[in-house]
Amino acid sequence: MNVPLSAYLARIKEPLKGLAETLSKDFPYVSVLSTDSTGMLFSVRKRAIDVRQSNWCERGSVIRAFDGRRYLEYSFNDLEEGSLNDIESLAGTIRERLRTSSAVSGRLPFGIPELPSISEQPLSETWQGEVEILPEAVQQIVGRLSRLKDRAFELSEHLVEIEVRFEHMRVSKLFVSGKRELEQSYIWAQGYLIPVLRRDRTIREMFASYSGLKGMELIDEMEAGLEETMIVGGQLLDAERIEPGEYEVILSPNIAGLLAHESFGHGVELDMFVKGRAKAAEYLGKSVASPMVSLRDGARAAEQTGTYWFDDEGVLGGDTLVIQEGIFRTGISDLLSAMRLGSPPSGNGKRESFERKAYARMTNTFFTAGKDSLEEMIASIKNGYLLEQFLSGMEDPKNWGIQGQILYAREIRDGRLTGKLVSPLFMFGYVPDVLSSVSMVSGEVMRFGTGMCGKGHKEYVKNSLGGPYIKTVMRLG
């Protein structure tokens, strides 16, 4: 089923084109990105239900203008009724805001980087995503989530609380500039099962997540995953702390994705190269990983929550081979960083919303498949762990450290899973050491698109990560 386009964006398209054209008389380059993204979040707990619009909802516009020396932006959403009928007046207000900004930075005792005006190839396109079932029936959604919650309590006597959450978003965006007119509309959904179990003084929280460019069909996956989630949740009550040290590890596809994301995801965002914050800049064309390792990123490299047709700067989404058989080939970029570095933009310019600046951001980031099997990997380890389910991670692009918070790991002794779990734990490592130590890679790639990714501790955007099972060496603590 095709995802419908935004009626609001259709309504304002012509006025926005007029606005861009009017402002172009004063600014060599002008673009407008307008958004109209809607969605709902449903959360069912033991004693409470929450239904509200998703925090990812937005409707507004951002103007980007080049005044001949510098790039300026103005974000707004509070258009007076009828203001789009008087483009000259609206353009006058925006022109004043942009000029005020220009005057303020002009008075500051700081320099301005020399940048040319953006040059674009003409393009006019509309894209619509597809889902099996549009997520519209509130009664059905709340009913299915409530039954999942009830079933969870049947499955465990130790369950004290569970949150069953389902969220869907229809993302609609319109980009207009002198040469481009792009429109897209697609749906992503994500779901969570978060049971809390207690036995005596021990309390544990389990976490399972589901995502994709999907509609109601995602709830089918949640239903299928509940039993395994509750089993592992019960096992967590017996989990112990890990003895800190360096171990042979197998990263599950989920954890491999975290490694991809934090190492050569954040580490190759080219705005970090502009700032001189990325150690990877010294390694272009050089070996950074085992020859078994290849890594891709791209809005069109996979179908997950990082997918789109054009980015927030009007550049078409791409498919970038970041690491090819251990060699670092290229980074991912927003438009302005690409201009500063003299490289083609890769379609990775993303904003948290129309209110925020565009940065170089990841889309769908993943290690590609190898030829080994998980069974062979486990059999090859004398004393190590299979790491499962990350909770969070942190990048360190300058110094190539990596930190990951892991919910649990399965113990491997003498080539076999012992059935013992350790939880929670942290994984740490120096990126080149971890990637160079990769010695086995499995044949199937899985991708995960729940949660959100920050740049530092802000600018949260959707993306996905993933990979196959990967055997390497890491410090755990």
Place this chain on the structure above:
Amino acid sequence: MMINRLQELLAGIPELAAWRFSDRQIQGQELFFVRREVDMQRSKDVRRTYLTVYRDFQEGDKKYRGSVAVQIHPTYTAAEIRALIEQSLNSARYVRNQHYPLVEPGLEVPQMPASSFASRPLEEWLGPLAETIYAQEDSEKARINSAELFLNRIDNRIVNSHGLDVSYRSYSGYLELIVEDDGKAGEVELYRELSFSEFQPEVLAAEVRDQLHRCRDRGAAGATPHLKRFPVLITGDPVPDFFEYYLTQSSAQSVYYGISTAKVGESIQGDAIAGDTLSLTLEPFLKNSPSSAPVDVDGFALKPTRIIDAGKLERYWGPVRFCHYLDVPPTGAIGNVVVQPGTKTLDELREEPHLEVVYFSAFVSEPLTGDFGGEIRLAYHTDEDGKRHPVTGGSVSGNIRDVESHLRFSRETRSCAGFQGPLSVLLPEISVSGAASTGL
């Protein structure tokens, strides 16, 4: 205009038991620096209006209140708003929550203290702020790599169908600052974020100087030794995160959900406290805190409230809904936390061998389980000889419940976004994994 239009549209809908909306008009100015160049300047004028509609229903003797919260964008037409209200009310019939009251008007709302930013147009503060930040660079060695500066003026209004109507103005400043140092083994950097709501150049300057100084230390740092179990002092930014555990355990919402078993009148800090006892107060207003507000999101008037006194839970805290469920007086959701400092000075806490961590990659504190930890970006290791060495790498991890009866809080305090309390917390022996390999 928007508010009046909404009120008109909400009037006379029979299924609508109640409604509440919160409206935030935000004017923002933003500057982005790469070294000493202005990479971009942005501004914004945006409005965020959230409407919650309530629908009451009864099954047997049980009364329920279903609600749905939606954002009303300023560009919605009247027809779009009407359709959204209708959909929301229809959806609310499936939200079977125990009934609870809305905030009633009449409580005395405290006055929001005026910010120093109110004295000039917003854009005129960017220069003084940026110049204060960059004036702290005192050497070519440790320097500012990049900075992002945000300053917002926010006009807040909360209105409900019971006649409540509260307005106040707040300011929110934010700095993301990355500094770098040549380092003995190559360039290193330190990332930091600071929030503020006042123009306090001396405070801002001190924070930037401290970060530059710490970055020089990171550049000279050696590898963290594998200390196994060792006393750890956490200092500065991670400290507020550490206390999040106690906020979660004492919240009415956690108790109602069954994920906290904390009981009023009992110790919340374990048995037989041998260290400093925890005393924690929630404060509506804290100087230079963007979390300060006279009312919470429901419009409930806030006042200073002691939650934990000498390790004992005095009362639960939370918004009207969850306090009503527990049949305890509401406190509202208060944004600032004040923790009473300890009895020993920082120098006294540093007397014995310890590891003092001042920067983590990301300090993680799980408020439900009490698990905490993180990778060390900069720490100081004081060895048996009393020598203090900067170290980097490695990690610490532990669980608050294992250490809470032996915590020590510094007498020195620090204020930062939403928090005022001890500068440092000394944890008895916890797990410290070294930066070097520890052997397969």
